[in-house]
Amino acid sequence: xxxxxxxxxxxxxxxxxxxxxxxxxxxxxxxxxxxxxxxxxxxxxxxxxxxxxxxxxxxxxxxxxxxxxxxxxxxxxxxxxxxxxxxxxxxxxxxxxxxxxxxxxxxxxxx
Amino acid sequence: xxxxxxxxxxxxxxxxxxxxxxxxxxxxxxxxxxxxxxxxxxxxxxxxxxxxxxxxxxxxxxxxxxxxxxxxxxxxxxxxxxxxxxxxxxxxxxxxxxxxxxxxxxxxxxxxxxx
Numbered sequence: 001x002x003x004x005x006x007x008x009x010x011x012x013x014x015x016x017x018x019x020x021x022x023x024x025x026x027x028x029x030x031x032x033x034x035x036x037x038x039x040x041x042x043x044x045x046x047x048x049x050x051x052x053x054x055x056x057x058x059x060x061x062x063x064x065x066x067x068x069x070x071x072x073x074x075x076x077x078x079x080x081x082x083x084x085x086x087x088x089x090x091x092x093x094x095x096x097x098x099x100x101x102x103x104x105x106x107x108x109x110x111x
Numbered sequence: 112x113x114x115x116x117x118x119x120x121x122x123x124x125x126x127x128x129x130x131x132x133x134x135x136x137x138x139x140x141x142x143x144x145x146x147x148x149x150x151x152x153x154x155x156x157x158x159x160x161x162x163x164x165x166x167x168x169x170x171x172x173x174x175x176x177x178x179x180x181x182x183x184x185x186x187x188x189x190x191x192x193x194x195x196x197x198x199x200x201x202x203x204x205x206x207x208x209x210x211x212x213x214x215x216x217x218x219x220x221x222x223x224x225x226x
Contacts, residue, residue, distance in 0.1 A: 004154075033214075040218065040219070041218050041219070042115075042200050042202070042216025042217050042218050042219050043155070043200075043214070043216050044216070045213060045214070048213070056213070091154065091155070093155075095212070098143065098204065098206055098212045099157060099160075100157075100212070100214060101157075102147075102154040102155040102156070103154050104152075104153060104154040105154055
């Protein structure tokens with residue numbers, strides 16, 4: 001069974017540019033999560049989806065971050081415009097019940 | 112709010128040494144507790160979990176016991192190997208009605224095992 005797939009694995013952009021990350025969860029997993037992991041820290045939840053509905057986006061900086069999960073499968077997380085402080089690893093995870101499975105992450109560097 | 116505190120690293124051990132990584136938590140309700148491992152260049156992998164007090168999670172020679180009285184979930188292994196070198200994250204989870212849960216992570220502890 002394929003795991004959570006994320007792309008790209010690495011992204012380097014200049015500040016003020018837009019960037020998007022894509023996630024394909026494990027087939028059949030209704031719940032999808034986006035986390036941000038700063039260097040030397042644990043992951044922090046940005047947004048949680050139940051099917052296509054964002055049920056917890058309280059930690060998502062809505063002025064520059066947006067996310068969507070059309071059709072309740074794949075998801076895209078976007079930052080526009082990016083700032084230096086957005087440099088981090090962005091992790092996607094999915095779950096069917098209470099165990100979350102993580103993708104490899106996208107490492108974003110903002111110059 | 113809910114939080115997890117784990118010992119700072121890096122922890123450097125010789126192969127076959129004993130390992131303990133301390134983890135304590137603060138939570139409302141009755142969380143499930145997890146240890147995740149992150150190998151270099153890879154995503155987080157679930158190492159073990161415990162869902163209620165006094166449960167012991169175990170996997171790959173690692174163990175952790177859910178201690179409600181001390182709000183702890185310390186990770187232990189009797190004999191570490193070089194291949195255990197990774198970053199270990201303690202986490203707690205509270206479930207939501209209707210599915211899904213929220214993981215709250217500690218800051219991670221880097222383990223380096225040397226020959």
